Amino acid sequence: MSMATFDYPFADRPASRVALGCMHFGGNRNLGETDKTDSLRKGRKALETALAAGINFFDHADIYGGGESEEVFGELIEEMAVPRDSILIQTKCGIRFADNPRPGDPHRYDFSENHILRSVESSLRRLRNDRIDILLLHRPDALMEPEEIAVAFAKLHASGKVRAFGVSNHTPAQMDLLRDTLPFPVVANQVEINLLKTSLIDAGIVSAGREPAxxxxxxxxxxxxxLHGIVTQAWAPLAYGYLSGRKPDTDDPRIKPTADLVQELAETHSVPPESIVIAWLLRHPAGIHPIVGTRDPARIKACARATHLRLNREEWYRLYIAGRGTPLP
Ligand SMILES: NC(=O)c1ccc[n+]([C@@H]2O[C@H](COP(=O)([O-])OP(=O)(O)OC[C@H]3O[C@@H](n4cnc5c(N)ncnc54)[C@H](OP(=O)(O)O)[C@@H]3O)[C@@H](O)[C@H]2O)c1
Incomplete structure (x- = not known):
């Protein structure tokens, strides 16, 4: 089955309706994985499976795996001779961890021209590439100067190193601030949305006395x-696997009933549970682009399968109410 697609305004080729998040390509640090040979082996399987399923959009960040996620991906793309024009590569910049580069430096955000330019150069080197399709500003920098970002973006665009720009974890007001100055459209905002993180949907359901305020x-x-043609990208769209078989390491009371409902609908539709979790996002009219973070081949295929499933209104709302954990007003 071919994968459904959709269009980013700048792109000359459609993006797969489901994208692969490559945060763990340098090893899943939460699980203590740091062996590069193992990362290459798992990444190779994931990439082969994703490409075969029609996934052509890959999400990175300069900080993932301390740079090793981009490095492993770059090495694999080269080894597998994946034609550059057959895929879309997105990466991010702007987060700087503590003690980087000097001991005592704080964890911080940095949208300075210098940092943006240096970060992109490093990403390109690790990705073994001369072009990034979309560059996202990873988390809003409290000290952001839109004029300075505009200079950096103009240089990156003019040199052909970056084709389009977007943001992540930004609010509408922050996007207004950028859009007012940048000579380029903001093509995407990557935010956390999943069945257990429904706050951006809850925000549109006004009800006195209930969260979110x-x-x-x-x-x-x-x-x-x-309204502004900005693609909503969903990070952590699988809700970290808690609704599709992963043993929760939290006692959040919403997990069990939501996972049970996901399982019930999976049986109804004869699909794996991941397909239901992703289909819930795909059903939203904002055209949400899920950035799935699994390297497991069966789970990648299950996510891709979601593009052939359309939940009905009643199924969507049953899942939403279970996931948000409180009844609708
Ligand atoms: N913009 C941002 O601020 C931001 C923040 C975080 C992430 N991201 C992006 O979003 C992507 C996805 O985020 P994410 O990976 O945190 O969340 P996710 O896609 O919701 O979940 C994927 C994670 O859950 C695990 N998982 C899924 N189902 C499982 C199961 N049944 N049993 C055990 N483990 C299971 C996966 O391990 P397996 O590989 O074993 O399946 C993987 O570690 C990232 O790759 C990154 O590109 C962006």
Missing amino acids: PGHPADGSLEYHR
Whole structure:
């Protein structure tokens, strides 16, 4: 079965409806994996499976695996001779960890021209590439100067190193600030949305006395994206696997009933549970682009299968109510 696609405004080729997040390509640090040979082996399987399933959009960041995720991906793309024009590569910049580069430096965000340019050069080297399709600003920098970002973006675009720009974890007001100055459109905002993280959808359901409190700075994000042609990318779309077989390491009471409902619908539709979790995002009219972070071949195929499944309104709302954990007003 071929994968459904959709279009980014800048791109000359459609993006697969489901994208692969490559955060763990340098080893899943949460599980203590740091052996590069093992990362290459798991990454190779994941990449082969994703490409065979029609996935052509790959999400990175300069910081994933301390740079090793991009490195492993670059090595694999070269080894497998994947034609550059057959895939879309997105990466991010702007987060700097503590003690980097000097001991005592704090964890911080950095949208300075110098840091953006240096970060892109390093990403290109690790990815063994001369072009990034989309560059995202990873987390809003409290000290951001849109004019300085504009200079960096203009240089990157003019040199052909970056084709398009976007943001991640930004509020509508922050995007307004950037859009007012940048000579390029903001093509995407990557935010956390999944069945256990419904706050951006909850924000649009007004009900006195319930969370989220009206006035939350991210209120209206999904509507803002739709109005301005900005793609909503969903990070952690699988809710970390908690709804599809992973033993939760939290006692969140929403998990069990939601996972049970996911399983029930999976049986109804004869699909794996991951297909239901992803189909829930795909059903939203904002055209949400899920960035699935699994390297497991069966789970990648299950996510790809979601593109052939359309949940009905009643199924969507049953899942939403279970995931948000409180009844609708
Ligand atoms: N912009 C941002 O601030 C931001 C933040 C975080 C992530 N991201 C992006 O979003 C992508 C996805 O995020 P994510 O990986 O955190 O979340 P996710 O896609 O919701 O979950 C994927 C993780 O859950 C594990 N998992 C899934 N099902 C499982 C199961 N049944 N049993 C055991 N483990 C299971 C996967 O391991 P397996 O590989 O074993 O399946 C993988 O570690 C990342 O790769 C990255 O590209 C962006």
